[in-house]
Structure formats: C-alpha cells, structure tokens
Amino acid sequence: MRERLLNVGLEVWLIPLLLVCLQRQVHTQTPIPNGNFEDWPACLCDPPGWTTNNVYTPFEFILVGPADPYAGNFGITGKADSSAQFGEIVAPEITSDSITVTVRPKTLSGYYKFKPNGGDKFKAAISFYKNNALIGEGMFEDSTTVVRYTQFTIDINYTSGELPDLAVVSFTIDSSEVDKRVHAGSQFWLDELAFDRVSSVSAHDDLVPQRMRLFQNYPNPFNPATTIRFAIPKRSLVTLALFDPLGRKVATLVEEELQPGEYKVRFDANGLPSGVYFYQLHAAKFVATKKLVVLR
Known part of the structure; x- marks a missing residue:
C-alpha cells in the first residue's frame, strides 16, 4: 500500500511539473514594411517606406539603388562614391x-x-521609441568581405519595460579611421528585413488526447492576435506553420518534439497584411490544414 501511495503521489507531482516545463516562447518573423524592397516603382525615386541620401535634383549620382536580391525580384545596394556637389566621398x-x-x-x-x-564597415542600427523617447536600440557592424548573402541578427536592448510605438532602422557604410572618411568603392547589398515575433505556446490540460487534432483558431477573423489549438496522443516532432494563399511560408510557429498533450499557440499577426492565410500542422504522419483571416 505504501508503494502504491508513493507512485500516485509521484504521478500527481509530475503532471504539473510537465505543464510548467512545456510553457515557452516561440520566435517567428514579422516583416518590416517593404523590408524586401519589392515595392519599387519604375522611377528615379527612393523605395516606398525608405529615405536615402541619393541626389535626384539635380541628378548627380546614385548612392543607393535596386540590386540583385536574396529573394524575390529586388534587393537594395549602397556604394560609397565621389560627389562633385559635396566635394568628397559620400x-x-x-x-x-x-x-x-x-x-x-x-x-x-x-x-x-x-x-x-x-x-x-557595414553598419546597421535599430531604435525603438515610446512617445518620442528612446527606449530600445541595437547595432550590427562588419568590416569583412561577405561575398554571398549572409544573415545578420541584431539583439535589441531595452531600457524600459514599456511597449514601443515606433521604430526606425538605418543602414550605412562607416569608416574605421579616426577622420571618419569612407573610401570610394565600399558597397553593401541588403534584403529581407524582419523583426522577430514572440508567440506563446503552452500545454492546455493534463489529459492525453486519443487522436491527432488541429482545431479552428479563435477568434477568427482576428486583429492582431489569435489562438491555435492542437492535440497529439504520442510524443512527436511537431511543425505548425503559416502560409499565404500562394503557398509561401509566412511563419513557423512551432518546430520541435513535443510530449503527448493538448497545446495552444497564441499567434500575433502584427505586421501581416489583411487577408486569408492557412495554418498547417505536421505531426508524425498526420497533416491538417485550416484557414484563418487577418482583418485590419
């Protein structure tokens, strides 16, 4: 009898511990407006959503312009060049x-x-503001030759617990010399900019489901967040991903091995345009897809 009581006590203690261990955050990507530079009219102008130090009137030189992309049709490039107007390398x-x-x-x-x-040096910087006060920032620098498109990541450091309301991103070429003069010919290429997005994932209850299930998200339509629930009856490698109507992956919400249980994922669609999207669950041989609607 004593052994049975110990086993029951251990079982009762392990269940809430398991639930706590399964609570976590999943990082997905929030595109920056025109951060892939695909929106670029066929004109002598800056890409919408961005300001450059090109000189257009009178036209003298192009410091920044369309370039070969990492993905899609356009990237952006900037090259240090001489300027008769300013009398120096810009x-x-x-x-x-x-x-x-x-x-x-x-x-x-x-x-x-x-x-x-x-x-x-190639230099990237990000600043976050709340009511015009700086509350977060980060920076990335690299002075090495990078021949193929390579991912960079900037960690953002906050000085306040407030939620920001505005952000500004900037890119330039900086000098490592004391006089801060850049050299003609230094050039960067840039594409596919995005913030991470945090989605919370947690166990829903302590009952082992009888079968694989993907539930309809709620609320739906939604703005900006919704909850997606799914259930797995056995330990499985689980992938939950979001796709646009053309079948392009927009975000990966879950991608890991999970214990049996029912789960819920809080998905924040901030940064995504209004429209119909599809979320798909892969677990073992089980595949299920459902539709959700982002409504601004």
Whole structure:
C-alpha cells in the first residue's frame, strides 16, 4: 500500500511539473514594411517606406539603388562614391520611415553582402521609441568581405519595460579611421528585413488526447492576435506553420518534439497584411490544414 501511495503521489507531482516545463516562447518573423524592397516603382525615386541620401535634383549620382536580391525580384545596394556637389566621398545611407510597432521584438534580422575598401564597415542600427523617447536600440557592424548573402541578427536592448510605438532602422557604410572618411568603392547589398515575433505556446490540460487534432483558431477573423489549438496522443516532432494563399511560408510557429498533450499557440499577426492565410500542422504522419483571416 505504501508503494502504491508513493507512485500516485509521484504521478500527481509530475503532471504539473510537465505543464510548467512545456510553457515557452516561440520566435517567428514579422516583416518590416517593404523590408524586401519589392515595392519599387519604375522611377528615379527612393523605395516606398525608405529615405536615402541619393541626389535626384539635380541628378548627380546614385548612392543607393535596386540590386540583385536574396529573394524575390529586388534587393537594395549602397556604394560609397565621389560627389562633385559635396566635394568628397559620400557614404550611402538608407533609413526607414517611422515603423508602427505594438510589440517588443527581441531581434532585427536580414540578409547582406559587403565589399569593404580601406577598412570601411557595414553598419546597421535599430531604435525603438515610446512617445518620442528612446527606449530600445541595437547595432550590427562588419568590416569583412561577405561575398554571398549572409544573415545578420541584431539583439535589441531595452531600457524600459514599456511597449514601443515606433521604430526606425538605418543602414550605412562607416569608416574605421579616426577622420571618419569612407573610401570610394565600399558597397553593401541588403534584403529581407524582419523583426522577430514572440508567440506563446503552452500545454492546455493534463489529459492525453486519443487522436491527432488541429482545431479552428479563435477568434477568427482576428486583429492582431489569435489562438491555435492542437492535440497529439504520442510524443512527436511537431511543425505548425503559416502560409499565404500562394503557398509561401509566412511563419513557423512551432518546430520541435513535443510530449503527448493538448497545446495552444497564441499567434500575433502584427505586421501581416489583411487577408486569408492557412495554418498547417505536421505531426508524425498526420497533416491538417485550416484557414484563418487577418482583418485590419
């Protein structure tokens, strides 16, 4: 009898411990407005959502322009060049318009190439504001030659527990010399910029499901967040991903091995345009797909 009581006590103690261990956060990607530079009219102008230090009137030189992409049709490039107007070598600069945010991203990521000259550095910076006060920032620098598109990640450090309301991203070429003069020919390429997005995933209850199930998200339609539930009866490698109507993956919400149980995923669609999307669950040989609607 004593052994049976110990076993029961151990079982009761293990269940809540398991639930606590399964609670975690999953990071997915929130695209930056026109962060892939696909929206670029066929005109002598900056890409929408961005401001550069190009000189258009009178037209003298192009410091920043369309480039070969990491993905899609367009990337962006900036090259340090001489300027008769300014009488010196000018570093390319590209800065985002103010980006409206409602969450606290942990990182900014993107893909870049870089061809330095004279020790120049590729420099990326991000700043977050609340009521025009700076509350978070991060920076990335690299002075090495990067021939193929490579991912960079900037960790964002916050000085306040507040949620930011605006963000600004900027890219340039900086000098490692004391006089801060860049060298002609230094050039960067840039594409596919995104903030991370945090989705919470937790066990729903302590009952082992009898079969695999993917439930309809709720609420639906939604703005900006919804909850997706699924159940697995045995330990499985689980992938839960979001796709657009063309079948392109927008985000990976879950991708790991999970214990038996019922789970719920809180998904924040901030940064996604309105429209119909599809979420798909893969677990062992089970595949299920359902539709959700983002409504702004």
